[in-house]
Amino acid sequence: MDTALPDMPSTSRKIDIAFILKKSLVSALVALVLFSLMIGIRTEAGPSGQLTYWTRFGDLAMMVVAVFAGSIVIEWLRHWWGPVETIRVVPPMAEKALSLAGRLVAPALLAFTFLVPVIFYDQRYILDLGILVLTYVMLGWGLNVVVGLAGLLDLGYVAFYAVGAYSYALLATNFGLSFWICLPLAGILAAFFGVLLGFPVLRLRGDYLAIVTLAFGEIIRLVIINWQSFTGGPNGVSGIPRPSLFGIPMTAADDGFAARLGIEFSPTHRIVLLFYLILALALLTNWVTIRLRRLPIGRAWEALREDEVACRALGINTTTTKLTAFATGAMFGGFAGAFFATRQGFISPESFTFHESALVLAIVVLGGMGSQLGVALAALAMIGGFELFRGLEQFRMLVFGGAMVLLMIWRPRGLIGHRAPTVFLKDNRAISSDLVKEGR
């Protein structure tokens, strides 16, 4: 045991070599058992169909030695970085600087986002990527209302994205309605579907709710595929009109945006418009969420996440509270869907698979459920990272999975794991998640 004197700084840590060796030996043993068949013996079909096998004890030994050495390194690192009994004292100066930097992250990020089309005007790839990231930021913020605030695990969020996209696509191609009329309609229709999903799942929570929402997402997709006469089935809907700047088309025509301003036409104008459009939609989502959190309805969502029985005892109507959460989240999903349709110009059921739901949910969870900035950073990391690691080809998912596992080990509550209180008496102090035990 630790025999350090009380007045000695206890920062010096003793490395328990016997313990590390023991753990590594166990790991090596497990590796030996596992790999003896997987690597030690190689089987193959012989020339006349019989089974031939040969041994590869050299490879096996190398593997086991690698596991042994690797576990020593990991145990040793854990020893250094693991929890200590001493309290790390950060100088107050540094703490102040850190909190100031923390407060500046969001405004700086926002300012940078506004400038992206100016800075990267010539780089179509960056602009497209920015639009993609912002779409997922918006989807993340929308799902955050349902999952992060109201605590209703929704695995079928893509359904509302699809409803929004098809609402715009079908209304625009069949009735010639403009994007700006269809946008609110898409939101309303998606919200309606949110309520439709909400009713049967009112009494469900946790795993059961997840299963039903997952099924709901699949149902919507299958309906779209099979209702050929209405949705075009697997062929999708094409020729979806591009958005106009409040009636001014972004084309090279005489009444187009460029001609009216008297500047030379460039296809980039449309991309920039799309960029600012999704930025505005995402910021709207963020603003509404922040406002709602300070109102009784937002507080009721959060209370519902914490304890449904207590909510009922306090006179909260849990039915309407849940339905509004579903409807609000779905509405933002619908907006994002309408945007997606107008950006792509073509949609098909393939864009609305479970993979999308999982991705958006991963963004919300990685971001720290309920944190607006966290969700934005997670969307940037996930979608941006996806592009960044494109060079790794088939190993991309491996790197990604590894990164997610590491993140969940080091920051189990997500990137930004604290929530800002909404009721203030005197000073506005954020509460660190480290101080709090897991709810429920």
Added chain:
Amino acid sequence: MNAPLLAIRGLRASYGKIEALKGVDLDIAAGEIVTLIGANGAGKSTLMMTIFGKPRARAGRIVYDGRDITSVPTHHIARMRIAQSPEGRRIFPRMSVAENLQMGADATDGTPAERAASLDKVVTLFPRLKERMTQRGGTLSGGEQQMLAIGRALMSRPRLLMLDEPSLGLAPLIAKQIFDAIRVLNRQDGLTVLIVEQNANHALRLAHRGYVMVNGLITLSGTGAELLKRPEIRAAYLEGGRQTDAPAAG
């Protein structure tokens, strides 16, 4: 005596096939503290939840302030100035103390001034909560969480406060503080209180009247002092009949 604030007649309720309340009669007059004692599974908590409409009564009537509330939706009952601190406290662990308290007032139709007055009252009653306002509910100690649960219930300016085992899992000294606070509320504001307790000694001393519940039925009733003197109560609920100091009426 005027008509009671809460009158329950022949109340029956069940969870599936298991009948938890088998015809309960109970009265609470305005300004009274009434204690309901009984063993585990006697139906005490069920009675409290049934008053709130979860589960619904199968038969019988619940009349509050002259109005039949037997089939009123749960969230409406809470607005009729009946407040409840449910079993196990059930505070919102990840929300701050201030937000927890605010939740108590959110569903009621009080004006901002009335809410501020309620908040004032709660922090005067439990000064500990004032120091903890920005802390998360989950970081409070058990006693503080109980204070928060009662404070949250008081935020709706109730006429009838129902407390389910307020002393559960608390150190005796803290439990005494909680009971003292209930007494203050009753004496100063004339708040009517229903306490469901297993800690019979404490609760009966505090109460004006008490009821004993066994297997979904009320078997005994009387003033707190009377019940404390009865040998069967002492045997069943006061630590196996061990002599405790002389009971005094609350």
